[in-house]
Amino acid sequence: MFTLFSILVARIWQTSLIALRALRRNKMRSLLTALGIIIGVASVVAMVAVGNGAQARITSQVSALGENLLTVFAGSKRSGGVSSGLGSASTITLADAEAIAREVTDVAAVSPEVSSTAQAIANGRNWSTTIAGESSAYLKIRDWKLAAGSMFTEREVRSAAKVAVIGSKPANELFGPLNPVGQSVRVKNIPFVIIGLLESKGAGMGGQNQDDKIIIPYTTAMKRITGDKFLRSVNVQIASTERMEVAQQQITSLLRQRHRLTAGHDDDFNIFNQKEIADTVNSISKIITLLLGSIASISLVVGGIGIMNIMLVSVTERTREIGIRIAVGAQPGDIRLQFLIEAVTLSLLGGLIGVLCGVGASQLVGMVADFKAVVSTGSIILAFGVSSVIGIFFGFYPAHKAAALNPIDALRYE
Amino acid sequence: MSNAPRTPVIQLRELAKTYQTGEVEVKAVCGVTLEIQRGEFVAVMGASGSGKSTLMNTLGCLDQRTSGDYLLDGVAVAGLNRKELAKLRNKKLGFVFQNFNLLARTSALENIELPLFYSQPLVTLRDRRERAVQALEKVGLGKRGDHFPSQLSGGQQQRVAIARALVSRPEVLLADEPTGNLDTRTSIEIMGLFQELNESGITVVMVTHELDIAAYCKRIVVMRDGQVTSDTRPDDRRSAREEIARLNQVEAKASLA
Ligand SMILES: Nc1ncnc2c1ncn2[C@@H]1O[C@H](COP(=O)(O)OP(=O)(O)O)[C@@H](O)[C@H]1O
Ligand SMILES: [Mg+2]
Numbered sequence: 001m002f003t004l005f006s007i008l009v010a011r012i013w014q015t016s017l018i019a020l021r022a023l024r025r026n027k028m029r030s031l032l033t034a035l036g037i038i039i040g041v042a043s044v045v046a047m048v049a050v051g052n053g054a055q056a057r058i059t060s061q062v063s064a065l066g067e068n069l070l071t072v073f074a075g076s077k078r079s080g081g082v083s084s085g086l087g088s089a090s091t092i093t094l095a096d097a098e099a100i101a102r103e104v105t106d107v108a109a110v111s112p113e114v115s116s117t118a119q120a121i122a123n124g125r126n127w128s129t130t131i132a133g134e135s136s137a138y139l140k141i142r143d144w145k146l147a148a149g150s151m152f153t154e155r156e157v158r159s160a161a162k163v164a165v166i167g168s169k170p171a172n173e174l175f176g177p178l179n180p181v182g183q184s185v186r187v188k189n190i191p192f193v194i195i196g197l198l199e200s201k202g203a204g205m206g207g208q209n210q211d212d213k214i215i216i217p218y219t220t221a222m223k224r225i226t227g228d229k230f231l232r233s234v235n236v237q238i239a240s241t242e243r244m245e246v247a248q249q250q251i252t253s254l255l256r257q258r259h260r261l262t263a264g265h266d267d268d269f270n271i272f273n274q275k276e277i278a279d280t281v282n283s284i285s286k287i288i289t290l291l292l293g294s295i296a297s298i299s300l301v302v303g304g305i306g307i308m309n310i311m312l313v314s315v316t317e318r319t320r321e322i323g324i325r326i327a328v329g330a331q332p333g334d335i336r337l338q339f340l341i342e343a344v345t346l347s348l349l350g351g352l353i354g355v356l357c358g359v360g361a362s363q364l365v366g367m368v369a370d371f372k373a374v375v376s377t378g379s380i381i382l383a384f385g386v387s388s389v390i391g392i393f394f395g396f397y398p399a400h401k402a403a404a405l406n407p408i409d410a411l412r413y414e
Numbered sequence: 415m416s417n418a419p420r421t422p423v424i425q426l427r428e429l430a431k432t433y434q435t436g437e438v439e440v441k442a443v444c445g446v447t448l449e450i451q452r453g454e455f456v457a458v459m460g461a462s463g464s465g466k467s468t469l470m471n472t473l474g475c476l477d478q479r480t481s482g483d484y485l486l487d488g489v490a491v492a493g494l495n496r497k498e499l500a501k502l503r504n505k506k507l508g509f510v511f512q513n514f515n516l517l518a519r520t521s522a523l524e525n526i527e528l529p530l531f532y533s534q535p536l537v538t539l540r541d542r543r544e545r546a547v548q549a550l551e552k553v554g555l556g557k558r559g560d561h562f563p564s565q566l567s568g569g570q571q572q573r574v575a576i577a578r579a580l581v582s583r584p585e586v587l588l589a590d591e592p593t594g595n596l597d598t599r600t601s602i603e604i605m606g607l608f609q610e611l612n613e614s615g616i617t618v619v620m621v622t623h624e625l626d627i628a629a630y631c632k633r634i635v636v637m638r639d640g641q642v643t644s645d646t647r648p649d650d651r652r653s654a655r656e657e658i659a660r661l662n663q664v665e666a667k668a669s670l671a
Binding site for chain 1: 474
């Protein structure tokens with residue numbers, strides 16, 4: 001059994017040498033033939049890498065919203081059929097936020113939020129930015145770190161202290177390279193002491209710059225900036241991912257009850273479930289990756305047909321060679337193996353160059369786009385597997401044709 | 415070597431080969447009965463179209479007969495499949511063609527190695543090279559191993575082809591008009607090579623339509639219209655070695671004059 005196996009291996013090896021020599025003789029043609037596979041494999045690898053990269057980027061953006069986060073937005077205000085966007089209506093109060101903290105199970109933290117746009121003045125410059133009123137738990141909920149200084153405390157929230165944590169954008173606009181911590185900034189003529197500087201987070205899901213804001217205690221914001229008792233939203237962090245759906249249901253029924261909404265009325269608020277968004281985004285980007293990959297794999301099939309075409313030409317061209325080989329004792333299996341190995345070598349060669357090109361292309365895309373393309377070993381293995389299968393599949397017919405030649409006819413072929 | 419030495423290496427009984435081209439049937443060989451013993455040197459003669467090549471291709475297991483029996487070394491060839499025929503060609507037969515049929519852009523040595531590539535049991539790379547070199551030396555081309563066919567003369571190419579036919583140590587060497595494309599002197603040299611090989615024990619069957627060439631063989635079979643019309647053993651057989659010596663003398667004289 002072992003000797004039989006080693007004979008088989010030796011035979012395949014010897015036949016591979018013949019096949020390789022034939023390919024080397026026609027270098028240019030071999031390369032052009034492999035081009036179809038090269039393009040196919042390169043585009044599969046690159047497309048999947050770009051798709052994966054985009055997906056990873058979106059996923060990280062979604063999780064940057066904070067972990068296990070439910071955001072309760074006030075409904076949108078309507079005036080004459082024109083919607084002013086979520087959070088614009090006056091429906092959610094501080095009492096609602098407190099009720100959520102008190103009555104919904106598995107709540108880890110609750111952060112009421114108000115926001116408005118205002119002019120911030122400091123250091124002799126001014127900058128129009130978002131003034132967000134938040135609780136002391138806000139940074140923890142959003143999984144947001146400070147570059148310098150500290151967040152305001154629960155105590156400062158309760159006392160409506162005039163303290164602020166500044167985003168990197170206004171910090172840069174107002175103070176340039178200076179450290180803003182310890183400086184003062186005026187909003188609506190009220191001086192705030194800057195006690196912290198936020199780490200830069202970049203563009204958010206909607207593309208807006210998350211760094212362009214100044215965070216102050218929501219109590220201070222309600223009292224001195226917005227001047228009303230309604231909230232834009234409430235961020236609710238749930239203890240575990242599994243409990244998010246139940247918590248969402250509980251919040252819904254709690255708020256409906258508190259707002260005295262009967263069965264016929266729609267909710268006057270909206271709840272954004274971060275996990276749901278993440279799931280949706282994930283499945284969408286998976287579909288896109290799959291779509292890109294399958295479009296690219298069409299070119300693999302086209303490449304395979306190219307190989308079949310050239311192999312058929314090659315069999316016809318080398319009819320006499322085949323005749324000579326058969327005449328000196330090559331068995332049909334030897335001839336079949338020789339042409340099959342030629343086809344597989346062509347497609348594997350194409351696969352190898354294709355993977356290199358694909359990785360290169362992904363790197364290029366990564367440089368141009370604002371995310372890194374992720375080349376997966378899975379897609380490389382798949383590309384190799386598929387190209388060798390293509391070689392065998394599309395090489396089989398020409399190889400069979402060569403092996404079936406009648407030696408006399410083949411030797412007489414001109 | 416399991417067969418008794420008396421068994422003919424080739425036995426034909428009422429062998430026939432008919433080509434079917436459209437409506438027309440061509441009886442290329444019809445009813446040839448022939449026995450060839452080990453160590454014979456046979457010339458098959460006959461006019462063009464008399465069925466010599468068809469007979470040789472059948473003997474060489476390159477083509478299958480339509481009816482009749484062909485026993486090669488006691489084995490009936492008719493019942494064998496393509497794979498078994500390939501093994502037979504590889505092991506027992508060496509074929510030399512009129513147009514040499516060497517692989518282009520492949521060195522002489524690699525051409526000679528070709529049959530060993532397909533031998534069973536497998537021949538190692540080193541043995542293959544060694545045997546090819548030996549065969550090349552036997553045909554007197556020791557220094558031309560790495561030449562391509564296009565860099566060799568017709569006679570040299572035919573020598574390479576003969577070396578290729580010899581390398582797998584066959585029982586029978588079959589040659590279809592091996593001197594057909596060669597000048598007189600080179601033809602005689604090739605016949606000399608065949609005579610040498612025959613003396614070392616190889617059975618040689620060759621086709622020629624030239625009486626001058628057939629005169630170097632031990633036995634002459636003449637064909638007409640697909641049938642054997644005469645089968646003789648001339649006693650005034652020529653020696654190629656002597657003939658070449660004579661030619662050399664003539665040439666030396668001519669260059670002196
Ligand atoms: N492949 C073929 N198809 C049809 N007829 C053929 C074929 N090969 C040979 N013949 C015919 O068979 C006859 C014998 O041919 P061949 O054996 O080549 O003769 P020779 O070698 O003696 O010149 C000729 O009439 C030829 O036309
Ligand atoms: Mg002929």
